[in-house]
Amino acid sequence: MNYLFHILIMLCIYGILALSLNLLIGYSGLLSLAHAAFYGIGAYASTLLMVKLGLNFFPALILGIFISGSLALLIAYPSLRLKGDYFVLASLGFQLIVFSILYNWIGLTRGPYGIPGIPRPTIFGFEFNSITSYFILSAGIFSLVFVFIRHLCQSPFGRALKSLREDEIAARVMGKNVPLLKVWTFIIAGGLAAISGALYAGYVTYIDPTSFTLDESIFIITIVLVGGSGNLKGPLAGVLFMIILPEALRFIGLPDTIAPNVRQMIYGLLLILLMRYRPQGLAGEYRLE
Amino acid sequence: MxxxxxxxxxxxxxxxxxxxxxxxxxxxxxxxxxxxxxxxxxxxxxxxxxxxxxxxxxxxxxxxxxxxxxxxxxxxxxxxxxxIGRLFQDIRIFRKLSVLENILLADPNHPGELPLNLFFNYRNIARIEQKHLESAEYWIEFVGLEGKKDSPAGSLSFGQQKLLAIARLLAGGxxxxxxxxxxxxxxxxxxxxxxxxxxxxxxxxxxxxxxxxxxxxxxxxxxxxxxxxxxxxxxxxxxxxxxxxxxxxxxxxxx
The missing domain is CATH 3.40.50.300 (P-loop containing nucleotide triphosphate hydrolases)
Known part of the structure; x- marks a missing residue:
């Protein structure tokens, strides 16, 4: 049972990451390699606020969202001037900078030693320390995020984002303030990724920088590309597939010595096949050009 | 002159x-x-x-x-x-969006395109959206695309796409x-x-x-x-x- 709840909690954490990255990839057409950086910023910001300032989980979470959203402005700014591949490189730079700050600013983050003993969230004296209760908390937060994103995507704002993804020139001539729309998308995607960070930190009660590497960014991108982008069901299909697949592969009885390698190979093969035969992903409607 | x-x-x-x-x-x-x-x-x-x-x-x-x-x-x-509004020679409709969505995008100054307004000025936005929906229905009928309201714009014939582009331009006011x-x-x-x-x-x-x-x-x-x-x-x-x-x-x- 614990195993099942663990997977469900992971689905919630990665669900938020995939849905928020989808705002960038699927709605603004921007491939960002920095999503794990915002995930990490959220995890570290909320953790430090709890451990150093003794804040409760929920106010720390909300401050973490604002901190991450504000830092998203840093990458939003170059994105306004850069297109395509150059933007991807800029986001890569941001990812690497954030990782090395987390790794090297030992006075603040304890660097590679990580931060142990992160308190579990509590509300009105109730502590979410059983796995079942943590799942309920994660599912609740995931649902709120889902409703928020759905509201956003169906709003005039979401429609304007889709228009600039389809044809930026037409959107500009129709009065869409393209730079401002992109900046807002960054702020929102960065802020939402921070929620996953805080949830993750509160769940495993220990964080170190290796959870927020470039590899993690690529993993989140893979989720969105496998599932498909541009709508809400695509990224969620991707999360189901990419989180449950490795668990399923455990049961086919590969010898432990080769299992991780074989799993990596299966991922790689799946990605290649998908890009060849179904470039819009399992359930997406937008294809990154 | x-x-x-x-x-x-x-x-x-x-x-x-x-x-x-x-x-x-x-x-x-x-x-x-x-x-x-x-x-x-x-x-x-x-x-x-x-x-x-x-x-x-x-x-x-x-x-x-x-x-x-x-x-x-x-x-x-x-x-x-x-x-200043513009009709492009190569039309430039939003092909994957529906006919209706294309026209709803016409307003060059829609306050609902700013996220903060969506949450703090929700009633006003909803009212504007309602008005836009009504005017969109009008323009869709005006160019004779009634049956196609929810079709993706890219699925229309060339002539219909042109009409859609014109309707979208006129809806911009x-x-x-x-x-x-x-x-x-x-x-x-x-x-x-x-x-x-x-x-x-x-x-x-x-x-x-x-x-x-x-x-x-x-x-x-x-x-x-x-x-x-x-x-x-x-x-x-x-x-x-x-x-x-x-x-x-x-x-x-x-x-």
Whole structure:
């Protein structure tokens, strides 16, 4: 049972990451390699606020969202001037900078030693320390995020984002303030990724920088590309597939010595096949050009 | 022409692309509430001039004034909000969005496109959306696409896509319209109603500047005509005069 709840909690954490990255990839057409950086910023910001300032989980979470959203402005700014591949490189730079700050600013983050003993969230004296209760908390937060994103995507704002993804020139001539729309998308995607960070930190009660590497960014991108982008069901299909697949592969009885390698190979093969035969992903409607 | 009536003034505009002077010291006044045609051979700089007016290109030299505002330094979205709308030659509808969504995007100044308004000004946004929905229904019916409201715009035939682009432009409520070859690819029966439509909206107070290759269309609806050749204005006047000009006939019509 614990195993099942663990997977469900992971689905919630990665669900938020995939849905928020989808705002960038699927709605603004921007491939960002920095999503794990915002995930990490959220995890570290909320953790430090709890451990150093003794804040409760929920106010720390909300401050973490604002901190991450504000830092998203840093990458939003170059994105306004850069297109395509150059933007991807800029986001890569941001990812690497954030990782090395987390790794090297030992006075603040304890660097590679990580931060142990992160308190579990509590509300009105109730502590979410059983796995079942943590799942309920994660599912609740995931649902709120889902409703928020759905509201956003169906709003005039979401429609304007889709228009600039389809044809930026037409959107500009129709009065869409393209730079401002992109900046807002960054702020929102960065802020939402921070929620996953805080949830993750509160769940495993220990964080170190290796959870927020470039590899993690690529993993989140893979989720969105496998599932498909541009709508809400695509990224969620991707999360189901990419989180449950490795668990399923455990049961086919590969010898432990080769299992991780074989799993990596299966991922790689799946990605290649998908890009060849179904470039819009399992359930997406937008294809990154 | 009486300059005080000019809604758009272009002064000495020059633009080079890849070393070639595509627009060369062009000065143009567009009369308010009139239909002005822009004609000339391919490569004369007509579409480049449109790109300069709508802010997609920056001029090397010269100025563009719209009403009392200098617009050649503004970004495209501000020019659109100032009241200039554009029909593209290659249509540029949002192919994966539905017909309805395309038209709902027409408002150049929709407050609901800013996320903060969505949460703090929700009632007002909902009211505006409702109004837009009603006007979108009107425009969809106006161009005869009722049955296609929820179809992706890319699934329409070329003629229908053009109608959608026109409906989208009109739903934007701009007072000045740039039409790049509005009749190209439209069947003759449709051309007639399209021209009626253009004349009707101009009677309603709008101003139109259009690029056109079909001289019958120019003769029929234009009040004034500019002839552009190799980036320069070489003739201006009433349509009959310009089309009667021997230089124009030689350069353009080959007779």
């Amino acid at each position: 009486d300059n005080r009536k000019a809604i758009l003034k272009i002064l000495n505009l020059t633009k080079s692309l890849e070393g070639l002077k595509v627009v060369d010291s062009v000065s143009i006044d567009i009369a308010r509430g009139r239909i002005t045609g822009l004609i000339g051979p391919n490569g004369a700089g007509k579409t480049t001039l449109f790109n300069l007016i709508s802010g997609l290109l920056r001029p090397d030299k010269g100025e563009i004034w719209f009403e009392d505002k200098r617009i050649d330094t503004l970004p495209s979205w501000q020019i659109a909000r100032a009241g 701009h007072k000045f319209l740039l039409l790049d070859e509005p009749t190209a690819g439209v069947n003759p029966a449709m051309i007639k109603s399209l021209l009626n439509l253009i004349q009707r909206i101009v009677k309603g107070g709008k101003t139109v500047l259009f690029i056109e290759h079909n001289m019958n269309v120019v003769l029929k609806i234009a009040d004034w005509v500019y002839f552009l050749d190799e980036g320069r204005v070489t003739s201006f006047g009433r349509p009959e005069e310009v089309l009667g000009d021997t230089e124009v006939r030689k350069a353009y019509l080959g007779v």
